[in-house]
């Protein structure tokens with residue numbers, strides 16, 4: 694379902710049969726209640742046919758497949774450390790993470806600091822003229838931040854924008870429940886530049 698060579702997910706499309714989309718074509722991600730091993734996410738994505746469709750992605754496929762990593766690693770987001778639970782870490786991606794080079798990051802506005810993150814913490818994406826609006830639920834403080842990033846920042850693991858836009862607003866839990874509400878917020882919001890250097 695995820696092709697690491699092209700960084701694309703394959704979903705079904707009622708018009709074309711099959712649609713191959715990058716992460717930045719996702720519009721909404723919802724973790725489905727119930728299924729836990731692995732958790733399953735319902736994804737609404739923008740298809741090349743011009744419509745939006747819904748597909749399902751397993752948690753490991755969302756977060757680990759883009760890195761070429763298999764099971765056996767445990768990412769501790771509270772300490773921002775990748776911990777091995779199985780074999781030795783031989784994979785290049787694992788070594789890069791251990792060296793402090795994170796596949797994805799975002800700026801947590803309530804905490805006023807950059808944080809490492811995985812795609813399963815993204816929940817709304819809205820493309821604009823030049824940048825992509827990204828709503829993230831922080832894996833550490835569980836609060837919501839809105840960043841303005843490049844598509845590459847989302848699509849390419851280990852590509853982190855040096856500087857991004859941050860909406861200077863602390864969102865309530867019910868503030869960004871729909872993509873429409875998110876787009877409205879993006880149009881009216883003030884962005885401030887922040888550096889994304891993780892210590």
Ligand SMILES: [Zn+2]
Nearest residue numbers: 706707740742
């Ligand atoms: Zn389609």
Ligand SMILES: [Zn+2]
Nearest residue numbers: 801804831834
């Ligand atoms: Zn946070």
